[in-house]
Amino acid sequence: MGVLEKIKEIEEEMARTQKNKATEYHLGLLKAKLARYRAQLLEPTTKSGGAGTGFDVQKSGDARVALIGFPSVGKSTLLSKATHTASEAAAYEFTTLTAIPGVIEYKGARIQLLDLPGIVEGASQGRGRGRQVVSTAKTADLIMIMLDATKSEEQKRLLEIELDAVGIRLNKTKPDVVFKKKTTGGITFNTTVKLTKTDEKTIRTILAGYKLHNCDIMIREDITTDEFIDVLIDVYNKIDSISLEQVDKLARQPHTVVISCEMDLNLDYLIDRIWDELKLVKIYTKKRGAHPDLDDPVCLRKGATIEDVCNGIHRSLATNFRYGLVWVRVLRVASSIQKVSLQHQVADEDVVSIFTK
């Protein structure tokens, strides 16, 4: 009998079996067996199978967020809750066998959320679809590490080992950046080299984003902003099943969000955090003589230029570009108009007009 038939057989038996105290143990065994067979489906079929390439999912929207974690932490449940896409969720491991994209619509942005198969210990060595999962996750602008709040802290360490092995940098001190958290005293910022690719202000903004208001930071390498940021959020799901004290303890960890998909707890906050973390900017476009189009903003990553705005509207715009006008807003009121080139960096909520040849 093939694996697929065995899976079908077990699923049928589970459906037939009434759920009660007497069958609890038997159902548990069936679930474990089911998970084992489904894990087999995830094994690469050829030696090179799935090695370096991710799942083939078209990027769409303004940014991509990937969900990564051990099996049955609730990744698919979250996708189904946060987007209009349904991804099968069930009480056995390896329910999800491929990448399932959904779209979060928030503050005028379309954010692609990718549900992925659970990864197993040894994933980085090629177990399961580990490498495929990880290469897909690496195409994302933000990785959400999902953890089960009811499981021990050990799960996080094991997951970190796997992700570290494949070059997904985790939230720890970066090379040549010494970082010390304090309880008071504000931020002490020191560098031993000249920073050419980022600056103190940017780094302070990032620290504020992580709610790190008191720390010593010493930078000894000409890092880029990207090297400094770990675009990761740890998400603890299933907080409905732990005590309030435990929830509080988890929630106090840095860059951590605690949620319950089942009870709909804190999901709005999670989406808001995703938006913040992606550092998207919303640009309103304005045709000559008309009011700005407030309904359909162009969403771009922070640091985007007028050229990106052009490309966000129509391909030909940048080629035929003559100049742009930006309504610079102070306290939400347009206060001056700037004539700008393609290289001009736009800011959140700028109103922009493009003039072509």
Ligand SMILES: Nc1nc2c(ncn2[C@@H]2O[C@H](COP(=O)(O)OP(=O)(O)OP(=O)(O)O)[C@@H](O)[C@H]2O)c(=O)[nH]1
């Ligand atoms: N108590 C509780 N259970 C949850 C919550 N979210 C999901 N679950 C349950 O956890 C189990 C696994 O959920 P899935 O969404 O299938 O988990 P997954 O991470 O996608 O699992 P795989 O695809 O197998 O890796 C299901 O039985 C869900 O009903 C939650 O917030 N609280």
Ligand SMILES: [K+]
């Ligand atoms: K599952």
Ligand SMILES: [Mg+2]
């Ligand atoms: Mg799943």
